[in-house]
Amino acid sequence: VPPPAGTKGTANHPNPIAFTGVGDPREYPTKALLHAMQDVLQRDGPSALEYGTFDNGYVPLRNTIAQLLASQGITAHPDAILITAGSQQALALVCQLLLKPGDVVLVENPTYNLALELFRLLELQIVGIPVDAEGMQVAQVEPLLQQHHPKLIYTIPNFQNPTGACLSGGRRRQLVALADRYNVPLLEDDFVGDLRYDGRTQPALKTLDPGGRVIYIGTFSKMLMPGLRVGFLVAEGPIFTRLVAFKRVNDLTVSTLMQRALDAYVNVGQYQRHVQRSCRLYRQRRETMLAAIRQQLPPDVHVDPPQGGLFLWLRLPPGITCRALQPLASAAGVEFAPGPRFFVQPAEGEGYLRLNFATLRPEAIEEGIKRLGRVLAGVSRV
Amino acid sequence: VPPPAGTKGTANHPNPIAFTGVGDPREYPTKALLHAMQDVLQRDGPSALEYGTFDNGYVPLRNTIAQLLASQGITAHPDAILITAGSQQALALVCQLLLKPGDVVLVENPTYNLALELFRLLELQIVGIPVDAEGMQVAQVEPLLQQHHPKLIYTIPNFQNPTGACLSGGRRRQLVALADRYNVPLLEDDFVGDLRYDGRTQPALKTLDPGGRVIYIGTFSKMLMPGLRVGFLVAEGPIFTRLVAFKRVNDLTVSTLMQRALDAYVNVGQYQRHVQRSCRLYRQRRETMLAAIRQQLPPDVHVDPPQGGLFLWLRLPPGITCRALQPLASAAGVEFAPGPRFFVQPAEGEGYLRLNFATLRPEAIEEGIKRLGRVLAGVSRV
Numbered sequence: 028v029p030p031p032a033g034t035k036g037t038a039n040h041p042n043p044i045a046f047t048g049v050g051d052p053r054e055y056p057t058k059a060l061l062h063a064m065q066d067v068l069q070r071d072g073p074s075a076l077e078y079g080t081f082d083n084g085y086v087p088l089r090n091t092i093a094q095l096l097a098s099q100g101i102t103a104h105p106d107a108i109l110i111t112a113g114s115q116q117a118l119a120l121v122c123q124l125l126l127k128p129g130d131v132v133l134v135e136n137p138t139y140n141l142a143l144e145l146f147r148l149l150e151l152q153i154v155g156i157p158v159d160a161e162g163m164q165v166a167q168v169e170p171l172l173q174q175h176h177p178k179l180i181y182t183i184p185n186f187q188n189p190t191g192a193c194l195s196g197g198r199r200r201q202l203v204a205l206a207d208r209y210n211v212p213l214l215e216d217d218f219v220g221d222l223r224y225d226g227r228t229q230p231a232l233k234t235l236d237p238g239g240r241v242i243y244i245g246t247f248s249k250m251l252m253p254g255l256r257v258g259f260l261v262a263e264g265p266i267f268t269r270l271v272a273f274k275r276v277n278d279l280t281v282s283t284l285m286q287r288a289l290d291a292y293v294n295v296g297q298y299q300r301h302v303q304r305s306c307r308l309y310r311q312r313r314e315t316m317l318a319a320i321r322q323q324l325p326p327d328v329h330v331d332p333p334q335g336g337l338f339l340w341l342r343l344p345p346g347i348t349c350r351a352l353q354p355l356a357s358a359a360g361v362e363f364a365p366g367p368r369f370f371v372q373p374a375e376g377e378g379y380l381r382l383n384f385a386t387l388r389p390e391a392i393e394e395g396i397k398r399l400g401r402v403l404a405g406v407s408r409v
Numbered sequence: 410v411p412p413p414a415g416t417k418g419t420a421n422h423p424n425p426i427a428f429t430g431v432g433d434p435r436e437y438p439t440k441a442l443l444h445a446m447q448d449v450l451q452r453d454g455p456s457a458l459e460y461g462t463f464d465n466g467y468v469p470l471r472n473t474i475a476q477l478l479a480s481q482g483i484t485a486h487p488d489a490i491l492i493t494a495g496s497q498q499a500l501a502l503v504c505q506l507l508l509k510p511g512d513v514v515l516v517e518n519p520t521y522n523l524a525l526e527l528f529r530l531l532e533l534q535i536v537g538i539p540v541d542a543e544g545m546q547v548a549q550v551e552p553l554l555q556q557h558h559p560k561l562i563y564t565i566p567n568f569q570n571p572t573g574a575c576l577s578g579g580r581r582r583q584l585v586a587l588a589d590r591y592n593v594p595l596l597e598d599d600f601v602g603d604l605r606y607d608g609r610t611q612p613a614l615k616t617l618d619p620g621g622r623v624i625y626i627g628t629f630s631k632m633l634m635p636g637l638r639v640g641f642l643v644a645e646g647p648i649f650t651r652l653v654a655f656k657r658v659n660d661l662t663v664s665t666l667m668q669r670a671l672d673a674y675v676n677v678g679q680y681q682r683h684v685q686r687s688c689r690l691y692r693q694r695r696e697t698m699l700a701a702i703r704q705q706l707p708p709d710v711h712v713d714p715p716q717g718g719l720f721l722w723l724r725l726p727p728g729i730t731c732r733a734l735q736p737l738a739s740a741a742g743v744e745f746a747p748g749p750r751f752f753v754q755p756a757e758g759e760g761y762l763r764l765n766f767a768t769l770r771p772e773a774i775e776e777g778i779k780r781l782g783r784v785l786a787g788v789s790r791v
Contacts, residue, residue: 048459049460052454052455052456052458052459053455055455055458057450057454057455057457057458058450060458061446061447061450064443064446065443068439068440068443072434072439073434073435073437073439073634074434075439075636076434076437076439076442076634076635076636076637077430077434077634077635077636078431078630078635078636079636081523111660112494112660113660113661115658115659115660115661116659116660119658119659119660123505127510128509141657141658141661144654144657144658145658145659148654148655148658248460252455252458252459253458253459253460253665254457254458254459254460254461254664254665254666255458255664255666256660256661256662256663256664272526272530273530275523275526276497276501276523276526276527276530277497277498277501277527277659278493278494278495278497278498278501278638278660279495279497279523279638280638281638282636282637282638282664282667283635283636284636284637285664285667
């Protein structure tokens with residue numbers, strides 16, 4: 028089991044710089060949320076702290092989410108939305124409901140490390156599909172469908188974690204058509220779809236899906252704040268009904284106070300202003316990091332600049348491994364997410380690392396990349 | 410699947426009285442919690458809204474819980490405590506980790522409805538053990554262990570849901586010894602152990618357990634407020650390690666803000682004062698409800714007065730079923746939890762209903778029981 032994402036090996040450094048985490052905590056609407064909680068407690072009284080109903084979530088929040096999705100071109104009826112404890116719970120509920128030990132799940136390789144960790148703990152058989160600059164190599168999917176009869180395809184089409192790749196429009200249509208033809212549920216994890224800095228918005232798989240085979244997952248963790256633990260999924264039919272019942276026995280309901288406060292804070296206008304501000308800020312930081320990489324790192328590192336999201340995926344120079352690099356980087360006061368934790372076969376990731384460009388201010392980004400450059404210059408190549 | 414506990418059939422009544430719910434929302438420390446959140450956001454800044462670490466929970470809160478448990482005679486090292494999204498998540502994590510479809514779970518019959526619902530959704534084989542005034546009839550357990558080889562025993566030893574029965578000291582020792590001899594994990598759900606109004610405190614199974622076979626579950630939902638969604642479990646060894654990893658892939662972590670705010674609010678002295686106040690209030694309401702039952706209901710209803718907790722378990726007069734009673738009660742503006750939802754074989758519960766005596770003020774309790782009396786007088790016996 029890989030160590031948790033937040034693990035710091037830089038404890039002895041006076042001024043560590045961690046290219047981990049998600050968004051910039053200084054940008055979280057902390058005060059607005061606290062005011063929303065006060066308003067909710069005044070408005071609703073103690074009922075804001077009761078269980079609420081054990082169904083698919085606080086109705087006004089589901090209405091608000093439906094409006095947010097509509098503003099992104101995704102039509103979802105509020106009754107098709109289940110509020111979850113972040114997108115991780117949505118992922119876990121879907122997998123535990125649809126899959127049993129030994130079942131096959133198709134995933135991008137590399138992919139989100141805590142999805143891999145979940146699949147392993149559920150004793151699923153994980154089959155990886157390579158990723159390039161246009162996202163999952165969908166052309167490789169059909170033979171895998173025929174060979175492995177997967178029970179689920181898990182994909183992060185927008186600004187994929189960890190590669191940052193965005194699935195092209197053509198591949199989106201092909202993938203949905205394949206899921207439909209082979210009758211396989213498609214789990215679309217849209218963890219940062221809002222954070223686009225350039226290029227054209229691609230349609231959500233959910234909107235391309237004629238047969239209701241796509242389960243869509245969203246979250247407020249990356250845009251607003253991780254500590255809320257509020258996410259949601261969109262699905263239809265018997266699977267949705269079973270997911271609602273399964274959520275109920277798993278933890279009854281998401282904190283009613285959090286649901287109400289979030290609903291009181293979020294509306295489409297406010298959310299879009301927040302997204303726009305974040306996009307401006309994070310785009311600039313992406314530029315800063317890309318420029319620093321060009322200036323400070325050896326010319327044989329490789330990065331495909333992502334069009335959005337939070338992460339840069341860096342291929343190390345030939346012969347340099349994360350294993351060799353990480354202790355030296357920690358000692359030099361710079362932290363990153365090592366490649367192995369994102370791969371079906373961890374050893375395949377030794378030549379990669381993931382850098383979060385959104386969390387830190389430009390000066391810290393430049394200093395951190397400088398440190399990484401010094402370490403890379405000194406590490407021995409095998 | 411039974412309807413959620415909060416479902417109201419009294420929608421058309423001008424002044425419905427619902428003997429459902431848990432504690433009295435008017436007693437929740439709403440303002441104190443909000444102040445705690447403000448303090449935490451000022452003290453910790455945005456980091457109160459980050460993910461935190463994906464381990465077993467916020468360290469200071471685990472320390473506080475260990476102190477609370479110690480004040481109740483339960484020794485638990487903070488590193489043996491996992492913070493969960495209420496006790497329901499603790500229950501779900503344990504079952505999903507230890508059991509697979511077809512496995513046998515031994516439970517009190519009747520028992521907590523959402524535990525039964527969980528077991529059914531996980532496709533477990535549920536074997537019930539009858540309950541009397543001293544709790545689970547432990548004498549019946551050994552043959553069931555030999556016959557069914559259960560993978561888990563689930564018990565609510567204090568003020569059992571729904572019967573209110575408290576497991577006697579002798580039976581506690583027998584049960585722990587049996588679990589030890591037959592090497593079966595014992596899941597102790599202590600959802601309202603604090604709320605004792607008379608009689609002697611019994612030792613937690615966890616404290617009687619030499620072999621580390623007991624997993625203890627507690628919650629702040631019943632005492633402080635349900636909407637927090639913060640509970641915890643105590644366990645040791647490899648099972649604990651696996652539970653922590655499983656919690657992480659299920660939903661990463663409980664809201665860091667909630668964990669910090671709860672820790673800022675709760676200390677042993679304050680918690681005990683809150684418990685004492687609640688005990689005074691709820692004991693009085695129990696008396697009110699018992700007196701109203703004696704005065705207003707037919708003499709052939711039966712109740713074993715519970716020594717604590719939230720619920721009275723009422724056996725209806727012979728020939729009267731919940732099915733016949735409930736629509737009439739709803740029309741008369743009184744709501745209860747029908748017996749069938751608490752039984753392994755729901756039909757066995759037709760002659761019972763569960764009344765919450767803690768939620769409502771004395772006048773409402775008296776009026777509600779009066780309504781129930783009128784309905785019972787008019788319902789036809791089969």
